[in-house]
Amino acid sequence: MTDAASTTLEDWGKLLLRLSLGGLMLFHGIGKLGSGGIDGITQMVTAKGLPEAVAYGVYVGEVVAPILIIAGLLTRLAGFVFAFNMAIAIWLAHSADLLTLTEMGAPKLELQYLYLIGGLAIGCLGGGRLVIGKRG
Numbered sequence: 001m002t003d004a005a006s007t008t009l010e011d012w013g014k015l016l017l018r019l020s021l022g023g024l025m026l027f028h029g030i031g032k033l034g035s036g037g038i039d040g041i042t043q044m045v046t047a048k049g050l051p052e053a054v055a056y057g058v059y060v061g062e063v064v065a066p067i068l069i070i071a072g073l074l075t076r077l078a079g080f081v082f083a084f085n086m087a088i089a090i091w092l093a094h095s096a097d098l099l100t101l102t103e104m105g106a107p108k109l110e111l112q113y114l115y116l117i118g119g120l121a122i123g124c125l126g127g128g129r130l131v132i133g134k135r136g
Helices: 009-034 039-047 052-071 075-097 110-125
Strands: none
Touching (some): 009 075, 009 110, 039 075, 052 075, 075 110
16 A cells, blocks of 8 residues: 555545445355356357357456456456456346346346446556555
């Protein structure tokens, strides 16, 4: 961490964004690691004509990228990887619901869109000053 005197409200905002987005997605990734493995994802990937190895990208996007985002290491790259992972997840698992609304009038994919846009925001903004190691 850097000198607190040079820390701005913008840096605290970036930290909150990184911790919330990265932390919440990390729960999804860890859940996938412990809930029967990669088989379901592999089936979705191969059904779309992609090689099985692409399924392991889920672990990059939902475990590795969130850890990097939380720590503020390679933050921009991790944010874009995170967003790309969400775009692929939306395409693979939720493409039928892209424009579907819930009975309350909200997008059915509200959470997925929030993750996607949050990842893009982190990719664009970087990690700020409150990071472990060199700024990302």
